[in-house]
Amino acid sequence: MFLQLLVTGLVVGSIYALVALGFVLIYKASDCINFAQGEFLLVGAYVALTLVAAYQVPFLPAVVLTLCFALVLGVLVERLVLRPFIGEPVISVIMATIGLSSLMRGIIQVFWGTDTRVFPPVFPQAPVHFGAVAVSQVYLWSLGLAILLLVVFSLFFKFTTTGIVMRAVADDQQAALSMGISVKRVFAITWAIAAVVAAVGGILLGNINGVNSSLSHLGLKVLPVAILGGLDSIPGAIIGGFVIGVLENLAGGYLDPILGGGVKEVAPFVILVLILLIRPYGLFGKEIIERV
Amino acid sequence: MRLRFPFVMNCGLFTTSYREDMAVLFAPAAKLKVAAIIGFLLAFPLFVSPYYVSVANLIAIAVIGALGLNILTGFTGQISIGHGAFMGVGAYTVGVLTTKLGLSFWVALPLAGLMAALVGAVFGIPSLRLKGLYLAIATLAAQVIIEYTIIHWTSLTGGSAGIVLEPLRLGTLSLGTDTGFYYFALLLTLAAVVFTVNLFRSRVGRAFMAVRDRDIAASVTGINLLRHKVLAFGLSAFYAGIAGALLAGYTRVITPEHFTVDVSVKYLAMIIIGGLGSVMGSIYGALFITLLPILLRALADFAGTFFQGIENLLLAMQTALFGLIVILFLIFEPEGLAKLWQDVKNYFRLWPFSY
Numbered sequence: 001m002f003l004q005l006l007v008t009g010l011v012v013g014s015i016y017a018l019v020a021l022g023f024v025l026i027y028k029a030s031d032c033i034n035f036a037q038g039e040f041l042l043v044g045a046y047v048a049l050t051l052v053a054a055y056q057v058p059f060l061p062a063v064v065l066t067l068c069f070a071l072v073l074g075v076l077v078e079r080l081v082l083r084p085f086i087g088e089p090v091i092s093v094i095m096a097t098i099g100l101s102s103l104m105r106g107i108i109q110v111f112w113g114t115d116t117r118v119f120p121p122v123f124p125q126a127p128v129h130f131g132a133v134a135v136s137q138v139y140l141w142s143l144g145l146a147i148l149l150l151v152v153f154s155l156f157f158k159f160t161t162t163g164i165v166m167r168a169v170a171d172d173q174q175a176a177l178s179m180g181i182s183v184k185r186v187f188a189i190t191w192a193i194a195a196v197v198a199a200v201g202g203i204l205l206g207n208i209n210g211v212n213s214s215l216s217h218l219g220l221k222v223l224p225v226a227i228l229g230g231l232d233s234i235p236g237a238i239i240g241g242f243v244i245g246v247l248e249n250l251a252g253g254y255l256d257p258i259l260g261g262g263v264k265e266v267a268p269f270v271i272l273v274l275i276l277l278i279r280p281y282g283l284f285g286k287e288i289i290e291r292v
Numbered sequence: 293m294r295l296r297f298p299f300v301m302n303c304g305l306f307t308t309s310y311r312e313d314m315a316v317l318f319a320p321a322a323k324l325k326v327a328a329i330i331g332f333l334l335a336f337p338l339f340v341s342p343y344y345v346s347v348a349n350l351i352a353i354a355v356i357g358a359l360g361l362n363i364l365t366g367f368t369g370q371i372s373i374g375h376g377a378f379m380g381v382g383a384y385t386v387g388v389l390t391t392k393l394g395l396s397f398w399v400a401l402p403l404a405g406l407m408a409a410l411v412g413a414v415f416g417i418p419s420l421r422l423k424g425l426y427l428a429i430a431t432l433a434a435q436v437i438i439e440y441t442i443i444h445w446t447s448l449t450g451g452s453a454g455i456v457l458e459p460l461r462l463g464t465l466s467l468g469t470d471t472g473f474y475y476f477a478l479l480l481t482l483a484a485v486v487f488t489v490n491l492f493r494s495r496v497g498r499a500f501m502a503v504r505d506r507d508i509a510a511s512v513t514g515i516n517l518l519r520h521k522v523l524a525f526g527l528s529a530f531y532a533g534i535a536g537a538l539l540a541g542y543t544r545v546i547t548p549e550h551f552t553v554d555v556s557v558k559y560l561a562m563i564i565i566g567g568l569g570s571v572m573g574s575i576y577g578a579l580f581i582t583l584l585p586i587l588l589r590a591l592a593d594f595a596g597t598f599f600q601g602i603e604n605l606l607l608a609m610q611t612a613l614f615g616l617i618v619i620l621f622l623i624f625e626p627e628g629l630a631k632l633w634q635d636v637k638n639y640f641r642l643w644p645f646s647y
Contacts, residue, residue, distance in 0.1 A: 033425055084623045090424035091371050092622055095564055098373075098557055099618030106612025110605060220436075220553070223429055259444065266440035269433040276418055276430050 004133055005253040006246060011139035013245020015208075017146045018201040019218060020225040020237035021153070022194045027231045028157070029166040029190035030082075031173075032093040036101035037198055038219020043104065044070055044199025045206035045215060046112050049119055059122050063203060067196050074195030078188045086183060087173060105216060116212035123207060142204045149197065150238045157234065166190060170232065221265075224272035230285020239283065244268050316489060333478055337471045345470040347586060352477035353538045354578035356484045358562040359571065360531025365560070366569035367492065368524035369504030370419050374431040375532050375559045377438035380551030382408040382533025383540035387455035388448055397460055397541055404537035405530045411438070412529020419521045435553050442548050454547035457540060473542055480538065484531065488571050491527075500524055504569075561618045567628030576629040584617075585610055 019041065026034045034040075047069050051062040081100050085093045123141060127134040157163035169176045169186045177183055205215060225244045229236025252264035275282065307313040317323045337345045361375045382404040389400040415434040419427050442449050449455065459468030460476075467473050491497040499520050502510035511517050540546045558581060566577020592606040625632060 031425075033429070081619055091365075091369070091428075092626065094371060094425065094428050095560060096619055096622050098560065099615040099622065101615065102557065103612050103615030103619065106609055106615060109611065110608045220432065223432065227426075227429060262440060262444050266437055269436040269440075272433045273418070273430065273437070276422060276426060276433070280422060280426055 001253060002250075005249045007130070007133045007135060009246030009249035010242055011135055011143065011245070012249065013242035014139065014143040014146045015201065015205060015241070016222050016225045016245050017238040017241025018142060018149070018197065018204065019222040020229065020241050021146075021149060021234065022198045022201070023222065023226040024229070024231060024234055024237045025153070025194045025197065026190055027226070028170050028234075030093075030187055031170050032090060033097070033223070033226075033231070034194065035094065035097040035219070036077075036104055037194070037222070038216035039101050039104035039108065040070070040073075040195050040198035041202035041205065041219060042108055042211070042213065042216045043073065044195075044202030045211040046108065046202075048199070048203045049117055049206060049211055050112075052120060052122075053117070066199050066203065070195040070199035071192045074192035075188050077195070078191035082187060082191065083184060086187070101216070101219075105213065109213065114213050116210045118210040119207050136208075138204060138207045145200060145204070146238055146241070149200075150234060153234050162186075162189065221268060224268035224275070226282075227272055227280075228275050228282055230282030232286055233282065233284035236282055236284035244271065247271060314493075316493075330482070334475075337474050342470045345474050347582070349470060349473055349477050349542055351579055351582045352474075352481040353535050353542065354559075354562065354582050355481050355575050356531055356538065357535035357559055358566065358574040358578040359484050359488050360528045360535065361559045362563045362566075362568065362570070362574040363488065363491070363500070363531065364524050364528035366563055366567075366573070367497070367504060368500040368521065370416075370521060370524060371424065371428045372431040372525075372528065373428055373553065373556050373560065374415060374435040374438070375528075376551045376553060376555030377435040378408045378412050378529040378532035379536030379539065379555065380438060380442055380548070381411050381529070382536030383546045383551065384442060384449050384455070384536075385533070386537040386540045387450075387457060387546045390457060391455055392448075397457075398462075401534065401537050401541075405533040408533025408536065409526040409530035412532070413522050413526035416522045416525025416529075419525065420518055432553070435556055439548060439552065442551070449548075452548055454545055455540075457544045457546070459544065460541050467541075468544075477538060477542070480534065484534070485571060485575070488574075492571070496520070496523065501569075558614075561614065563628075564618055564626075565621050565628055567630030568626070570628065570630040572633075573628050573630030576633070580629065581614075584614065588613070 019037065022037050022040065023033060026032065026037075044066055048062050048066040051057040051065055052059060057065065077100065081096060082093070085096055123136075123138045125136075127136045128140060129135075157167060165176070165181050166186050166189070168179070168181060169183050173183055176186075202211075202215070205211075205218065209215070222241075225240040226237055227240075228244060229238070229240030248264045248267040251267040255263040255267075317326060336348060357375065357379060360378075361372065364370050364372050385404040385407040386397065386400045389395045389403060390397055395403075415431065418430040422430055443452060459466065460473065461467060462476070465472065467476050492501070499510065499515045502513065502515055503517060503520055503524075507517060510520075536551070539550065543550075562577035562581045563574055564577070565580050566575065567573025588606060588610055595606060621628060
């Protein structure tokens with residue numbers, strides 16, 4: 001049982017890692033958390049689903065189209081909603097993204113309703129066996145993608161001008177502005193990238209559980225992952241994803257019989273409180289945090 | 293003798309004694325206005341159908357909850373996404389005390405407030421180390437953990453089936469009716485408003501605002517940050533607990549879905565739209581957010597008679613509209629309806645002269 005729980009945790013963790021990456025990207029560039037991340041996931045999943053199921057677009061072109069859509073959506077959201085908040089206090093930005101999540105959820109409901117929809121099978125259904133443990137292939141894909149994105153973004157933030165500029169903006173907006181960096185452009189790029197990453201996560205998740213509005217709750221569930229790894233650390237998000245995935249599955253497997261179910265849902269948040277009290281900057285985050 | 297045009301509210305400071313200077317209601321016109329409003333509220337159930345009274349009851353409960361959240365977020369600057377859960381603590385305290393222990397509602401009500409305050413203060417302790425973003429996440433965790441406890445501690449809370457309460461009674465007087473409950477809720481709401489207004493005329497309230505504006509400076513001037521932050525959390529949760537207990541007493545059915553994270557967000561929206569750091573703003577916000585779905589439904593019914601099927605679309609747009617309004621207020625009027633109303637009043641104060 002331990003091995004099965006461990007492996008399930010690892011594969012679920014790879015999805016968490018993907019989603020957490022979206023949080024980290026936005027935090028890294030703009031020092032705020034996007035509470036609408038779950039809705040971005042949902043939009044990605046629904047758009048891909050509609051393309052594949054209703055318009056009979058083959059899967060790969062559909063993914064490309066979805067990613068383009070997410071790109072545009074990210075830029076639009078930044079331009080229309082987030083731009084007025086450049087330089088505003090954190091509390092306003094948090095509330096703006098909460099409002100945004102509500103706005104997006106409403107619009108999604110109008111277009112796609114609340115029923116669960118299932119993707120036509122894309123990945124081969126036969127599970128892959130590692131010894132005694134069976135893993136479905138879609139998880140392996142998400143694992144591979146998570147690692148690929150980890151490498152890509154680590155290199156991006158380290159070596160490209162855009163990446164360095166994004167880090168500068170996160171560090172100090174005023175200083176970045178005075179160095180001639182266009183904070184607005186950086187924010188637009190950040191939101192576009194975050195929306196694209198979320199869309200990738202949404203498509204993968206849609207393939208696992210089907211798509212319905214409860215997918216957006218994953219956005220909140222993944223917050224502990226981002227915090228554990230450190231909000232500004234990309235490797236942190238990936239490792240945090242695995243750690244939380246494994247811990248919640250172990251906690252669920254061993255504590256559910258004692259506490260009567262649902263431990264999986266709450267375990268990440270208990271861990272979150274502990275992290276916040278002991279090490280608020282997470283495992284790999286910058287050790288500068290506003291303390292009182 | 294002060295010379296003043298009798299219909300304007302206040303054109304300057306004309307006080308001649310400390311007593312006058314400290315008065316809550318400056319001008320005679322203000323006293324008149326408040327008396328008129330209270331008179332209107334007292335007479336309200338006599339003129340309208342029970343449906344409107346029930347709406348008024350929900351508004352009264354929302355006002356108490358929004359006041360509580362505004363004390364914490366608007367006045368003390370500590371953002372909380374766990375308000376709904378604290379209301380749940382209050383509601384379930386009443387539920388458990390009255391059904392399991394057979395206590396009267398009147399004993400359970402203050403205990404519900406205290407219990408919520410205790411839980412709120414405990415979850416407020418992280419605010420000593422965390423600020424802004426991190427605090428928001430910590431309170432979100434509080435929300436999830438409390439919700440989980442409510443759903444899974446079945447022996448105490450009845451799980452997702454919830455608890456059913458007896459109708460409220462005061463001696464031989466039944467408060468189970470909408471009108472009976474209305475007067476009770478009105479009394480409590482007025483008490484909450486008066487207490488909050490006075491709180492921010494006191495040392496503690498001013499300390500809260502100092503903590504919000506600059507915590508380090510506040511600490512330098514001798515304000516104990518630890519005490520005041522935990523106090524703000526406790527006080528805010530106390531209001532939430534009372535609001536939750538009232539909601540429980542009014543609907544008589546307590547289920548977990550009344551206290552989800554969506555409720556917390558709704559209360560946040562109330563104080564943003566009403567006005568952060570404004571007592572009147574909490575009232576306007578509670579009115580606005582409670583009436584929004586009702587007005588929207590009326591609009592949907594009205595439009596549905598002309599266009600087939602548009603009512604479903606309008607109702608689905610409710611969530612979207614809600615988010616849109618929050619965003620628009622944050623962008624264009626961060627100080628909310630209270631500021632808008634103030635602007636209108638200021639414009640007419642010296643009208644037709646510009647200054």
